[in-house]
Amino acid sequence: MRAPSPTPLLQARAITVRFGGLEAVGNLDMAIGRNAIHGLIGPNGAGKTTVLNVLTGFVRPTEGELVFDGAEIGGIGVNGFARRGLARTFQNIRLFGAMTVLESVLVGAHQRFSANALSLVFGRRAARDAEAAMIARAYELLAFVGLGAEVADRVATTLSYGHQRRVEIARALISSPKLLLLDEPLAGMNAVEKAEIADLVRQVRAQGIAVLLIEHDMQVVRRLCDHLTVLEYGRKLADGPPEEVLADPAVQAAYLGRAR
C-alpha cells in the first residue's frame, strides 16, 4: 500500500476572473503544498496579482472554487480569509498612514485580541496581558524581519522603502498565518537586500508557514522556490519544479523580450 500523498494546503480549482470583457485569469488550477515556497511568475499583466487577490478574498472569482486546509472557502469576506490563515503583502506597499511601526504590526494581530469593551475601559488584567504579549511578539517579529527596536515608534510610512516592505511582512506574520502571500517583495531592492529577504522567506518556511511568492527575478526564483506556476495572459503555461519549468521552451519564449 502506498502512503496517501499529503493534501495540498491550498487548492484553486478552475479559477476564472473576468473584469468586464477582459479575462484576467482563465481556468486556472493550482495547488500550493504544505511547507512549500511556491513561485508565481509571468510577464507583466499576466494576472499574477489577480490570482493573489483571489486567494486572499479581494477578488471574487467569476468561476471556480478554493479549498484551503481541507475546507472550501468563499463568501466569508476578506477578513474571513485572513482569519483562516491567509496573510498577504501588497505589490504597492499599503501601510496605514499616521500609525507607528509597532501599531501597524499590531493591527495584523487583530484576531488575537478578544477583550470586550468593558474590560478595556476598566483596564482588566487579562486585556492588559494580551496587549503586552502581542507587543512582545511584535518586537520579536520586527527583529525577525531585520528591523531594530528603535524603529518601533517611527511613523511607518516615513521609513525607507525596503524597511516598509519588512514592516508589511511583519504585519502579515504576526497573525501566525498558514500561508504567506508576497506580491513582488523584492521589487526595487538591491542585490544585498534581495538576498536578505530571500533568506527571510526561507526562515518563514522553516517555521512551518508556506509561502506564495510573486517575483520577476529568475535567479532568485530558481534558487528559492521549490515549485513554480507560470502564467501568461491569465492562463497556466507551465507548472512544476523550477529547473524543469524554466527550461521549458514555451516559458522561455514567453519571457523573451518581455522579461525585466
Next chain:
Amino acid sequence: MDYLGQLLANGLVLGAIYALAAVAFTLVYGVVRLVNFAFGELFMLGAFLTASLMLPEVRLLGTIVPMPGFSLPVAAMGAITLTAALGVLVDRIAYRPLRNAPRLAPLITSIAVSVVLQSLAQTIWGAEELRFPEFYLATLPPVVLFDSIYLSVMDLVVMATALAAMLGLSAFIARSSLGRAMRASAEDQMAATLVGIPVNRVVAAAFAIGSGFAALAGLLYAQTYGFAHSSMGFLPGLKALTAAVLGGIGSIPGAALGGLILGLVEALGSGYLPNGTAWKDAISFVLLVGLLYLRPQGLLGKPELNSAGRGSLLGGASEFGAAWLRTSFAKVDGALARAAAGGPRAALALLALAILVGALVPSDYWLRILTMVVIYGMLASGLNVIVGFAGLLDLGFVAFWAVGSYLTSILFVLVLKDQFGVAPADIWWLLYLNLPLAGLLAAGFAVLLGTPTLRLRGDYLAIMTLGFGEIVRVVAINWMDLTNGPMGIRGIPAPNLFGIALGSPRAQFFFALALAVLVVFAIARLVRSYVGRAWVAIREDEEAAEAMGVPTARYKLYAYAASGFVGGFVGVFYAHSQQYISPLNFSLFENILLLMLVVLGGLGTFVGPFVGALIWIVFLQLALDLPFVQAYPETRFALLGVVLIVLMVFRPQGLAASARVALTMPGARPGARRVKEVA
C-alpha cells in the same frame, strides 16, 4: 380629482425648481466628484441678488443703497452671472487646492463655504426676510386647467424656464466642445488629462454652470414664495441633493427625473398624509435614506460613484503654506508634542488647571461659558470617535445628543412630574441612572442607523447620516405627544446629589468636568487598544485593514455605538444643565459646528475637541466686545468658516495634530514594565 390635479400641478412647479438645483450638484459631482454643499447658499444668493437688482433701493449693511430696479428677466440674468462667477471663485480658492486630498477635506470645506456664505448674506441683507418684488406677469389672473386646476402665470413661467434651461444644457453638453470635454472628464478624469483636455477649465465651466443653475432655481423659488431669506437655501439645497442622488448623482437626466419625482412626492405627501405639510420634509429624507440603502447608485446612476479614495486627513502632512505659517505651526507642534510626551502627567496637569480655573473664576457668567466649553468639548469628543478615529463623516451625530436630552426630559418632566406628580427632587437619583441608560439607548440607535450606512462610503455616507439627523429633528418637532414639539420641554430640574442642588454655575461646571473626565478616560481606553487600532486602520485603508483580519463592518458599528453612547450620555447632562430643550438645539448647524470644533482642534486626538471648543466659544464671547461684531454678530460664523477653509488647505490635521495619540495600552510596553519593576 380636482384636488389631486392641483397637487400634481404644485408638485410639478416645485419639482422643476428642485430639478434645476439638482443639476448643479450633479454637474459638479460628475466632473470633480465633490458634493458641493454650498450650492444651497448659491441658491439663496441667486434669490437675494435678483430681488436686490429688481428693487429701486436696498438696505445693505444697514445703509440704503440705490439699485437699478431692473425687470425680472434682466435682474435674473445679472444675478445668475454674478453667482456663476462666485461659484468659480469658490472653487478656485476652497476646492482646487484640495483636488488630490482625501475626500473628507473638500467635503468639510464645502460645508465651511456654506457657513461663510450664509453668514455673509445675513450680515449684508440682515436677518429679516427680503420681500421679493412682484413681476408684472405675476399680476395676471391664473390660468385654469380642466376647470379646476389653478396655475399662476408665473408657475407656467417657472416650468417653461426650467425646461428651457435643461434642454439648453443638454444641447450644450452634446454639441459644444467644452460640453463634450465636460462629459469626458466626468467619465474619467485621468484619461481626460491624458488626451489633453484642460481639466481646470472644464471644472471651472462646471462650477459656473452649476452655480448659475442653483441661482436660477433660487430666484424662481423666491419668486414663487415671495421672499428671500439668508437661511432659505438650506432645505431646498438638501432636497436638490436628494433629487440628484435619487436620479443617480452624475447623471443630468437623472437629476431632472429626481427633481420631478421629489416635487411630486412632496406635494402628494403633504396633500394626502395626515398632517402632511408638517411631515413633508421628513418625506424627502425618508426617501433619501431608503434609496441610499436599497440602491445607492440612484435610479440612473453608476454604482462606482459610491467609493472613497484611500488615506485620511491625518495620514500625510500638508506641504502647502507660507514659511511663517509652517514655522508657527511647527512651534505649536513642538509644544504639544512635549505635552503629549508627558502622558498621564500632562493630562493630570491639564485637569488640575481646569479645576483651578473652575474654583477661581469669580463670575457666574464666565462659569456658564466654561461649562458650555466642557459640554461642547465632550460632544465633539463623541463625534471625534467616528470622524476622527474611524474616519467616517457623520452629519447625524446631533440625533444621539437629542436622544439623551429627550429621554431624561421626557422621563422627568412629561412622565413623572406631569403624569404622576412626582417632584424631581424626590427622584434626583434618576439622573444618574439616565446617564448610562441614555448612553445605551443612543448607542443602540446609532447601531440601528449605522447598519444601513455600512455599504456606503465617502460622500454618500455623509449624505445618509445627514438624512437621519434631519428625520430625527423633524420627528422631534412634529411628534407633539412625545416631545412637546417646537415648544420644547421646560422645567427640567438642575442636577441634584443626595438632595443637594447642584444648580449653581460653579457646581455645574464641576459636574461637567467630572463627566468630561469619564468620557475622555473611556474613549482613551478604547482608542489605546486593538479597537482603536482597528478604527484608525479603517480610516487609513479599509481594504488593507480587512486583509489584516479586521471585520471592518463590525468595527464601524462599534465606532457608531461608542460615539452614540457619548452623545446620549452628554445629552442627559445638557438637558439638566440648560433646564430647557427644544428641537432647535439639535439642528444640523449644531452638528456642523461640532464637526468644525473637532477639525479646528485636531481630528483623532483627545485634547483636540476641547481645544476647538475652548477657542470657539471663548472667541464667540470675547468678539462681542468689538463694535463691528456687535453690529454684525454673524460675521463670527463667517470667520469660523474661513478659518476652517484655511485649515483644510494648509493644515488638515487641525491645530493640535501632534498631540497624536498612541494606540497601544499605556503600561503594556516592555520598556514601561521594566521601569515599574525597578521602581
